[in-house]
Amino acid sequence: MLTNETQRRPGGLTALAVLNFVFAGFNLLGLLALAVGLVVLATVDAAKLDEARQQMDEAMGEAGVAAIAVQIGLGLVALVLQVFSAIGYLRMAPILGRMTGNAFAVVSIAGVFAGAAMGMPFSIGSVVSLIYPLLTLLLLNFTFRGDFLRGQVVPIPVPVADTTVVVAGTLQQDLAATAALRRDLVMHFGWRHALRGGGAVLYLLSLLGGGLMIAAAFISPVETLLASDKPGAAARAEEMLHSGMVVDAIGWVTGADAATSAYFVKEQPALQSAILLMLLASMPFFACLAGFNQTAGEIGTKGLRFLLLRTDRSSLFLGRFLAALLFASVGVVVLVAVTIIYLAARLDLYAFTDLLLWGAQGTLALWLVLLPHLALTAWVSAALESPMGSFSLCSAVVGLPIALLKGIVFALRKIQDIDLAWTDRLLPWGWKYDLLDPSLANRAVAAAVMVGFTVLFLWLGRRTFLRRDV
Amino acid sequence: MSSVVVKASGLVKSFNGMRALDGMDLEVPQGSLYALVGANGAGKTTFFSIVGGFLRPTGGSVEVLGHTAPEGGALRGRLGMLPQDAAFLAGVPVLEQLVFCARLQGFDASGAHAAALQALDSVGLADVAQRNPRALSHGMLKRVALCQAFLGNPEIVFLDEPTAGLDPETARRVRALVREWGGKRTVVISSHNLAELQDLCTHVAILHRGRILSAGSMEDIAFAGCHYRCAFDGAVDEPMLLALRSLAEVASADVVAGELQIRTAAGVARNDAAAAILRCLLALGRPPRKFVEGVSLEHRFLEAIGGQSDGLGGS
Structure with a gap:
C-alpha cells in the first residue's frame, strides 16, 4: 500500500510548499539588500554619502537603524519558518507544517505592521506582501486543516444545506427541480476541490499578486511624490494625474475619444481608473488560470464517470462553470477592495465614497469581462482531456485572436491606410472599456455583448460536452 | 425474474471506423446475476460505458429500467456502476467523494454521510475514509469504487472487471460481497475469470467482436x-x-x-x-x-468463439 505523503498530499498543499520555497528565495534577497543598507547607514561617513544617504532615508521613511535591524530580525525568523513550514507541508506534519506555517504567516504580517509602526514606509508593496501570509492562514486553517490531522476523524463538511430529499431508487419526480439542486452541489464541490487541487490557489495568488503589482505600478510614483516633504506635493500629484499627458495615455490605451479619456481622469479617481483599465485588459488571461481545468482533467482520468452515473451532463458542465466563476469573482472582489482601502487610507487624494462607487462599477466591469472568457475556457476544457493542453489552448484561444486582429489592423493601416479598428468588436476584448464608459447606454450595450458572448460560448461548450465521449 | 431491466437492440459503437459493438442484442432479466464474457476488445467495456452514459452509441439503442439512452439524470440512484479505469479525484478524501456521490443521488446531507460510511464499512474500508485516494492501494481503490457502485442501494449494478488485479484474498472478499448484494438486485458483471463468473452468476452472455454469440441462464449454457x-x-x-x-x-x-x-x-x-x-x-x-x-464456462466460451479448450473443465 502506498502511504507516503506524496500520494496523500493535495495538489494545493504542494503548490503552497513550492511557493514557500520560491518566496523564501526572494525574501532572502530582500533581507540581504536590507542588511547591506543597514551596514551602509551604520558605518559609512554621512558626509561622504550625503546624497545616497538622503535617498536611502527617503526610502526608509522615518525608520532608524534600530527599526531596520528589527525588520531584518523578524524577516529572518519569518524566512526560517517559511522554509521549515514548506518542508512540513510536503510531509503533511501537524507541527512542522501547519503550526510552523501559521507562525510564519503571523510573523510576516506582524513584520509589516511593526515596520509601519516604527516608521518604515507602508506602501502598496507592503499590501502585496500581506496577501501571501493571509492566504496561507486561510488555507492552512480551513482548506487543508484536515490534511494535517493524522489518524483523526474530521467531520466532513456538508456541501449544501439540506433542501430536497429524494430517496434513491424511488426517483420519478420532477427532474428539472432536482437538476438545479445537482448543479448547485456540483458547483459547491467544484469550488472546494479547486482550492484543494491547487488551481484556485494559483489563480488567487496570480490575480492578487499580479493585480496588486499593476496597482503598485501606478500608485508608487504618486506615493513617492506625496511622501516627499516638498510643499504642495499633493497639488502637484493631482496636477500630474489630471494632466493632458495622462488623458492622452488613457486615450491611447483604451482607444477612447478625448471626452471619454477625460472622464476617466477628471471625473473619476484617475489613479483608480488607470488600475481598473489595466485590470480589464489583464482579466481574460487571469480567466484562463481560473477556468482551464473545469472538466478536462477529469475527462482524462475518467473521474467524471462516477458523477455521470448520478447527474446529467448539463448540470455537471454548468455546475463546474459556476464554481470557476465563484472563485474567480471572489478574487476580483478582494483585489478591488484592497485597492480601494489602500487608496483611501494611504493617499489623501480621493473621497472614500468616490473610490467605493467607482470601484463597484469597476468590479462589475471586471466581472462582466470575466464571464465570456470563463465560458470560453469552459468550452475548451470540455473539448480536451488534458489540463495542460486545456491551459495552453485557453491561453492561445484568448490571446491569439486578439494578437492576430491587432496585427492585421496595424498592418492594413500602415499599408493601405484602411481603418479596421471595428474588427476589435468581433471579440469580447473589443468591448471591455465600454463597460466603464460615461454613457450608460454604451455600458448596457457592452454588458449585453459580454453576456451574449457568454451565452454563446456556454452553449457551444455544453453542446461539445453533451456530444462527446467521456 | 420476470421483466427485462436492460435491453440492447442492434447496438453499434464505432471508434474511428472500427466497430467495437456491431449490432449487439441483449436482454437482462430482473434480479439476475448476469455474466458478460468476451475476449479483450470484444466490446464489454464499451457496452458498459454506453449504459453508463459515458459513450454515445453510433447506432441501435439500449434501454435501462425503461429509459432509452440512459443518463445519470434520469436514472440517478437506480443504476450503479464500477467503471473500468475511472479514477477518484486526487486530493479529496474518499469519504467526501462518496458523500458527494450520495448527495447527487438524492440523499440529504446526513443521509449521504451515513450511506457513504456504511458503504465503506461494507468493504472493510471505514478506517481509510479520510484518506486521499492516492494513498490507497490498487485493491483498496477497487473496493472503494465497488462500494461507490452499490451506494444508495441501486436497482441494477454493472461491474466491469471487479476482481481484476486483486490479490486472492481481496478477490474472494469482493466475490462474497457481490454474491451478498446480488441476491437483492440485478447485477451485470464482466470478467475474464470465467470460473469465478460460473460460480457467481445465474445468467451469461458470450460477446464476441461486438455481437452476442450465446446468451441464457448459466444452467442452460454450462449444463446443457x-x-x-x-x-x-x-x-x-x-x-x-x-x-x-x-x-x-x-x-x-x-x-x-x-x-x-x-x-x-x-x-x-x-x-x-x-x-x-x-x-x-x-x-x-x-x-x-x-x-x-x-461443462466449464471457459469450454463453452471457447467453443462459441471457435477457440480451443484444453478439456471440459467443470464447476
Whole structure:
C-alpha cells in the first residue's frame, strides 16, 4: 500500500510548499539588500554619502537603524519558518507544517505592521506582501486543516444545506427541480476541490499578486511624490494625474475619444481608473488560470464517470462553470477592495465614497469581462482531456485572436491606410472599456455583448460536452 | 425474474471506423446475476460505458429500467456502476467523494454521510475514509469504487472487471460481497475469470467482436447435455464403463484424455443422474477421487468463439 505523503498530499498543499520555497528565495534577497543598507547607514561617513544617504532615508521613511535591524530580525525568523513550514507541508506534519506555517504567516504580517509602526514606509508593496501570509492562514486553517490531522476523524463538511430529499431508487419526480439542486452541489464541490487541487490557489495568488503589482505600478510614483516633504506635493500629484499627458495615455490605451479619456481622469479617481483599465485588459488571461481545468482533467482520468452515473451532463458542465466563476469573482472582489482601502487610507487624494462607487462599477466591469472568457475556457476544457493542453489552448484561444486582429489592423493601416479598428468588436476584448464608459447606454450595450458572448460560448461548450465521449 | 431491466437492440459503437459493438442484442432479466464474457476488445467495456452514459452509441439503442439512452439524470440512484479505469479525484478524501456521490443521488446531507460510511464499512474500508485516494492501494481503490457502485442501494449494478488485479484474498472478499448484494438486485458483471463468473452468476452472455454469440441462464449454457468428469486412483477399466453405460440415466461413458467423461440421458434430473452414477461407482468399489459436474464456462466460451479448450473443465 502506498502511504507516503506524496500520494496523500493535495495538489494545493504542494503548490503552497513550492511557493514557500520560491518566496523564501526572494525574501532572502530582500533581507540581504536590507542588511547591506543597514551596514551602509551604520558605518559609512554621512558626509561622504550625503546624497545616497538622503535617498536611502527617503526610502526608509522615518525608520532608524534600530527599526531596520528589527525588520531584518523578524524577516529572518519569518524566512526560517517559511522554509521549515514548506518542508512540513510536503510531509503533511501537524507541527512542522501547519503550526510552523501559521507562525510564519503571523510573523510576516506582524513584520509589516511593526515596520509601519516604527516608521518604515507602508506602501502598496507592503499590501502585496500581506496577501501571501493571509492566504496561507486561510488555507492552512480551513482548506487543508484536515490534511494535517493524522489518524483523526474530521467531520466532513456538508456541501449544501439540506433542501430536497429524494430517496434513491424511488426517483420519478420532477427532474428539472432536482437538476438545479445537482448543479448547485456540483458547483459547491467544484469550488472546494479547486482550492484543494491547487488551481484556485494559483489563480488567487496570480490575480492578487499580479493585480496588486499593476496597482503598485501606478500608485508608487504618486506615493513617492506625496511622501516627499516638498510643499504642495499633493497639488502637484493631482496636477500630474489630471494632466493632458495622462488623458492622452488613457486615450491611447483604451482607444477612447478625448471626452471619454477625460472622464476617466477628471471625473473619476484617475489613479483608480488607470488600475481598473489595466485590470480589464489583464482579466481574460487571469480567466484562463481560473477556468482551464473545469472538466478536462477529469475527462482524462475518467473521474467524471462516477458523477455521470448520478447527474446529467448539463448540470455537471454548468455546475463546474459556476464554481470557476465563484472563485474567480471572489478574487476580483478582494483585489478591488484592497485597492480601494489602500487608496483611501494611504493617499489623501480621493473621497472614500468616490473610490467605493467607482470601484463597484469597476468590479462589475471586471466581472462582466470575466464571464465570456470563463465560458470560453469552459468550452475548451470540455473539448480536451488534458489540463495542460486545456491551459495552453485557453491561453492561445484568448490571446491569439486578439494578437492576430491587432496585427492585421496595424498592418492594413500602415499599408493601405484602411481603418479596421471595428474588427476589435468581433471579440469580447473589443468591448471591455465600454463597460466603464460615461454613457450608460454604451455600458448596457457592452454588458449585453459580454453576456451574449457568454451565452454563446456556454452553449457551444455544453453542446461539445453533451456530444462527446467521456 | 420476470421483466427485462436492460435491453440492447442492434447496438453499434464505432471508434474511428472500427466497430467495437456491431449490432449487439441483449436482454437482462430482473434480479439476475448476469455474466458478460468476451475476449479483450470484444466490446464489454464499451457496452458498459454506453449504459453508463459515458459513450454515445453510433447506432441501435439500449434501454435501462425503461429509459432509452440512459443518463445519470434520469436514472440517478437506480443504476450503479464500477467503471473500468475511472479514477477518484486526487486530493479529496474518499469519504467526501462518496458523500458527494450520495448527495447527487438524492440523499440529504446526513443521509449521504451515513450511506457513504456504511458503504465503506461494507468493504472493510471505514478506517481509510479520510484518506486521499492516492494513498490507497490498487485493491483498496477497487473496493472503494465497488462500494461507490452499490451506494444508495441501486436497482441494477454493472461491474466491469471487479476482481481484476486483486490479490486472492481481496478477490474472494469482493466475490462474497457481490454474491451478498446480488441476491437483492440485478447485477451485470464482466470478467475474464470465467470460473469465478460460473460460480457467481445465474445468467451469461458470450460477446464476441461486438455481437452476442450465446446468451441464457448459466444452467442452460454450462449444463446443457450435462457432463460429469471423474478421476480415479488407478485406470478406468472396461467393466466400469459397461456398468455405467447400462444405467438408464447415462447416455454415454468414455475415457477422454485419461479421464472418465459421462454424458447424462436427456430429460434426467441432474441430481438423479449424479446419485445413480455415484451409487454405481461405489457398488463397483471404485469411489472417484474427483467428481466434477457440468461443462466449464471457459469450454463453452471457447467453443462459441471457435477457440480451443484444453478439456471440459467443470464447476
